[in-house]
Amino acid sequence: MADLKKSVTRRDFLKTSGIAAGTLVGGGIIGGLVGYNVKKDGPATTTTTEVPHATSDANVNRGLMFFQNRHDFDVLSQATERIFPEDDLGPGAIGLGVPYFIDNQLAGNYGSNSKEYMQGPFFPGTPTQGYQSILTRSEIFLQGVHVMEIEAKKRFDKSFTDIEPEQMDQILTDLQKDEIEMRGVTAGFFFRLLRSATIEGAYSDPLYNGNVNMEGWKMKGFPGHQMSYLNVIEEEKFQKIEPKSLSSMQH
Structure with missing residues (x-):
């Protein structure tokens, strides 16, 4: 299994997964999603930090909105980088600003489930039944981050941010397989x-605050938000179009 996991790169994943921009990944085991990357150690502060491997967008706020503990944010960052690692195709989750995207989402309606029915009764559901927890997403993410840190210290006597990539993969794989206990959610x-x-x-x-410099779109050849395709709509050849963000339409 370890050899199979090492042989699957993000290049293979992007080629075979069929993920279009904005869609979700469903099912499967972690092997196709977790890759190998160089870990990044950052200072334990709560101030705004620069996203590595990317040029910052003047219109994007890089500050933390949900996480009050910088270390919790760093644990989340390393976990996302294992799921979407940097490679020769381009930046990984950290370089794309994914941790900031998640942090900002958790600080809003997504994190508080404010637009969803959250009243009881609450019973364990099947994988096809969707959201069944009494906890909000922000509570689930915070608990999950703490669980990853606890598991790293219990298994390897180190923080999650200091263990080896393969050790991070072990914890993430066990989370996916429901082999780690959590409260109020699987x-x-x-x-x-x-x-x-x-x-x-x-x-x-x-x-x-994700997809910094539209690098995620560029890796998929996705054009983003174009005002019109009239000048190329009748062309028979594939059109490589420079992507545009919604933020570019604000000027």
Whole structure:
């Protein structure tokens, strides 16, 4: 299994997954999603930081809106990078600003489930029944981050941000397989939320603090938000169009 996991790169994943910009990944095991990357250590502060491997967008706020503890944010960042790692195709989750995208989403309606029915009764559901937890997404993510840190210290006597990439993969895989206990939600459900949010952040409009410099779109050849395709709509050849963000239409 370890050899199979090492042989699957993000290039293979992007070629075979059929993920279009903005769509979610469903099902499957973690092997096609977790790759190998160089870990990044950052200072333990709560101030705004620069996203590595990317040029910052003047219209994007890089500050933390949800996470009060910088270390919690760093744990989330490393977990997303294992799911969407940097390689020769382009930046990974950290370089694309995915952790900031997730942080900002958790601070809003997505994190508070404010637009969803959240009254009881609450019973364990099947994987096809969708959201069944009494907890909000922000509570689930915060607990999940703490669980990853606890598991790293219990298994390897180190913080999650300091363990080896393969060790991070072990914890993430066990989360996906429901082999780690969580309160009020299954570990597998948390992993699915984390994976979906990571993919969304990689392919969202940069207006929402992910997909820095539209690099996620460029890797997929997605044109973003164009005012019109009248000048190329009748062309028979594939058209390579420079992508545009919603933020570029504000001027």
